[in-house]
Amino acid sequence: MSNELAIAPVESTEDRLLRLVAGGWIFLLLLALVAIFLVLRPAQFGSAYNVQQLFINAAILLVLAVGQTYVVITSGIDLSVGSVLVFASVVSAKLMLFLSGAGGTTYGTTAAGWDIIAIGTVAALLVGVAWGTFNGILIAVTKIPPLIVTLGTMGMALGGAQILSGGVDVRAMPELLVTHVGSGRILGIPTLVVIATVTAVIAGIVLHMTRFGMHIFAVGSNAEASRRSGIPTTARLIQVYAISGLMAGIAAVMSNARFSTTTINGHAMDNLATISAVVLGGTSLFGGVGSVFGTVVGVFIPIILLNGFVILGIPPFWQTVAMGAVLILAVWIDQLKRRLRKRG
Amino acid sequence: MTKTIVSVTVGLVLTSLSASGAFAQEANSVALVLGSSGSPFYQAMQCGAQARAKELGLSLTVSAADQFAADAQIPVVNAVTASAPKVAAIVPTDMQALIPPMRELAGRGTQVITVDQTISDPSILKTQILTDNKAGGGMAADALAALIGKKGKVLVITQPPGSLAQDAREAGFAATLAEKYPDIQYLGPQYQSNDPQRAAEIITSTLSAHPDLAGVFSTNDQGAIGAITGLRQAGAVGKVKMVAYDAASAEVAALKNGELQGLIAQSPSQQGAVAMDIAAKLIAGEAVKPVTMAEIVAIGADQPELADKYEYVAGCM
16 A cells, blocks of 8 residues: 555656646636736626626536546546536436426426436436446446547437437426526525535545545556556546546536526537646646646636627637637647656 | 547448438438438428328438538438439538539439528529528517617627528628618627537626627527526526527427517428428429428517427427
8 A cells, every 4th residue: 555655746846836837827827817807897897797607607617627637637538528418418307307297387397396306416417427437448448549439429428318309408397406506596606606616626625635536646647557556547547437427417417407408419519628628727638637726727718718708899709719829828838847847 | 620530430420320221212212311410400300301201102211410511411412322312302511512412413313402501503403492591580680679679789699600591690680780770789799609508608798798788689599598598697588688590499488488589480390391292293203393482480479379380399209
């Protein structure tokens, strides 16, 4: 057991400084963006309303991106997150519709109680974990590259969701889910934001403060060395993809609640959005380096950019240009960091 | 880059799947190539076509790529060409790019018709079933203008330029506003690619910049779902009037709930059925009109029965 500690990344002062500068760089960018928009449009950008909307808009993507962070730290990639979300939301919604009787007080809702919602939620989480485990087994045991495996399951999960639903969004959601989770509040904070925050905090603690989390970093920086030091690398990899699937399951419930329908065709870009958030947050695509906090920052960058650009009235094409530029810049910094480290 | 690989690979996989089922060569074989799989609109079209084909005794094979894109659809059309049906009804996803594969299809003796969309060279076609999306956009402008008392700020949520139908809807909307409603301030289009998340962000951000926003027009169902979510999130449902294209289940429910006030609906199942009628006529050697216009209706908040009638359901799936 003692040799596990030996593979924990030992940082020199210089390394730590580099990591802080580079890792904090994107946070500085976020602060700069906020400052610029605040100066230009203080009343609109800084309003309580706007800030709250920013958090709600980030919630679902953040949950998905947290799972993606785990995967990318193992130097993997999960392209299937959006499709697994859709699959889980269809299964969950169909199950809840099947179990509920009467319609709700508004159209497109049912009068299902919390018991049925709980069943639907558990179903979504289980389905997510199942897809994630499937990904993990194919990647860790059969050694097919993650890009290919998750590309395959991306198609399988989306196609499966379309088969289950006939390609048409499930027509009704429990009214309680929509009003209390989708647009509800807990102690004045939007429920979706509460769920995302709790999820991110737990994921951050597990990743940065437990032995399990340390194993994930170890597997990502050197799988062979980890295996030789007694880390069950196969199991860890499977668990990491299962976690990503679990996050997609949680996000599925949030998405059902928020949009009050299954949005089957609406998640094709989720995988790239989460990967860019993770990369923006300083997590290395080569594995072994990363943080949940960075990902939180990475999720907010595009959301704040879009928000600020819309408020300023900048033509929408520039949003696309700006996002692309920021992403490249972030990866370039990552490369610089590695080069510096090698030289050191 | 990743996205390209994703779409192409998935497209190829689906193509080979759909192509394997398409070797019918009977005297009454008909192929229908949809714009994309997994869209309520095209699912409904498929159901309409299948029901009518059964009535008419046609042997119908339906195929589609997973994305509404020419590069994904061309292999599907090629596969249909290989199966040599008597009639092929195609929803071309691009006016130009689909011309060569469709010309080859026609050159091999298949009678080709277009449904919903068309190509810029109709000479290789027997007939076209067309939707006037520009007129539909204009109808949306009229409906929204009436809802907001012909004045105030309006926003459009649409796909990024390149999708012909959606571009035409936005253009028709903008043209009608400029022509007939001088007191309406058009804030311009904002783009989302079938991404309700993004549409919700656009709505909440626009409300920060323009708290007096009067109306929103979404050119498709995913944009509408996101826009409604954004309005709900901002507590602006009913205050900001909304008109949306299509009649997906979620939109019909939103109309009945008063979350949006108008729908511009097409009848995809009827388009599918009309395509089969025309196919049967072509096989029988009868003459067909060169152009059939597909129906577009504006549905108001006070017409829930009409919304039910036009709702995009895929009852056959």
